[in-house]
Amino acid sequence: METETDQIYHLDVGNLLGFNPNHRFPSAPSSREELVKECLEESRKLVQAIANALFNFTSTETNDGPIVQLPPPTTKLPREKHVPRPKPPTKWEEFALKKGIQKRKKDKVVWDEQTDQFKRRHGYDRVNDDNDVPIIEAKATDEPGEDPFAKRLDEKKKRVGKQQKNRLQNLKAAEKAGALPSHVQLAATSLPISGTKSQPKKIGKDELGDVAGLAATSTASGGKFDKKLPGEKAPKKQGKHHKYLPVVAGRGAVNPEKEQTNNVLSKIFSKHSHEILNVGKAINMYNVKKEKKKSGRSDKSGRSDKSGRSDKLKPKKDITKKPANKAK
């Protein structure tokens, strides 16, 4: 659209967008208000140009006002999300394509021969319900002890299970192609322990840290030379926790190891040593130990009643295994 001053505006009526590339603002702005006025005036011209195009479209009158069909926008803007990817055909669809099987539309209501009325195909009181057969005739191939009704139930379960498996395979293939349907999510779950219906326990942060630590140190070099992942904390002090006191005392300092042993001895030999050492319990323990030894020796000849365990529960000694090499 050209105006008198021969300026060409870039108009995008679909977006209600107008661009005037030819206007030059003075590099030294006169004043703020003057600048604002100038901007508004230029934009007013642009809006007028777009409105000229808009109001000249054929409009349909409605209750709310004249409605105009907007042309598609011309400025190219990036998409929000990717273009939906085509779904790979399912196993059945491939088979049907190969065989030339056409889809046939099925009626919701079917004529039932047995009751001479129309019944629905799926749902309550359906045609050919599997559970409703009153009599199943025995065939020559049937075994005498088998329950044919139970057999039918089993077969149905197998069919349902097979169908579920096929559905999962189809969805996996779709996910691989990036075309999983929007309402379906494939989630990895852990297998429950067979026989229990309990939910697998969720591992807490500390437990996870411990397990991670175990995994990290289970390398040949004890996890010393492995690269640390970002956010991984240094392992807690591993190995035995000993505090070894220095044996040789420093200048003027008390020998700490000697001190420690002295303290222990003095506590035991002190006046109140019976409060520290439970003499009764110590005597009992000693006696029990003695008796066990005695009973152990007599057991070699016959069975003793004092030992509460039967031979069956004791782990059986493997006679094929040779005894460990004793130090020579």
Next chain:
Amino acid sequence: MLEIRTPKTGKAKRVLEKRAPKLVETGKKTLILHGTKTSATVSSVLMELYRLKKGGAIKYSRRNENIRPFESGGETSLEFFSQKTDCSIFVYGSHTKKRPDNLVLGRMYDHQVYDLIEVGIENFKSLLSFSYDKKFAPHEGTKPFICFTGEGFENVPELKHLKEVLTDLFRGEVVDNLNLTGLDRAYVCSAISPTKVFLTHCALKLKRSGTIVPRMELVEVGPSMDLVIRRNRLPNESLMKEAMRTSKDKPKKKEKNVDQDAVRGKIGKIYMPDQKLGEMHLPDKSKGLKRERKESKKLQEETDSKKKKKSSE
């Protein structure tokens, strides 16, 4: 072990379907949030932007410390929020000594950061400071006019980028039919210098003129500010190509081997591969051939009977 999870309620299913990628896309939602420190100007800019985009914007009020759009690791939170709220444009405001009154406008593609542009705000005038006749106040959710003035928008690459981002931000939904009585706002952006853009929001006054087209007048109502370009990050080429791709862009494949002739019409050539007759296996002769013989016999009998009838007539 994989488990198929589907939504159990119709509402959940509809929400998921709304968020799925579509062939023709509806308007983008905007996410407005701020960083560790914001000044008064930044917080009022964010609030007013939220009000302007009321239907299609989500504003977070807490401060987000770990979002640094221009750093490689600082975008993860933004991507998570974008996924959670299904927003593909975000406006992130912050205020530091080095970058006072900072605003980062960014876009997402497939919930990954597509491009960013950082502007500084100067000379901000809030909505409330403008006085005008309330009759002309623009209604919420109307489609705005967007006007760009200045040669800077064509010559300077950063300003070109800003123009694209502002168009995306202010555009709203793409509609087929427009009600002409519902035109009441315009965004005015002028490149007053190669680094500065003056942005304001105006209401439209439609005055009677001689022709069908009314005379348009702009009245400044909304926030007005100067945007100073600071940094920007353009999308990388492959991503841009993928994002700009539309369904109609598929190159028209030339139909091979088809010829149009005025005399004969549409003709095509059939190329037969070499039928190695010597190596061909003969078909199974058992039933098929018997059937064929029967059928051919039947046909013969029919034609014979027809001939007899004709001759009798």
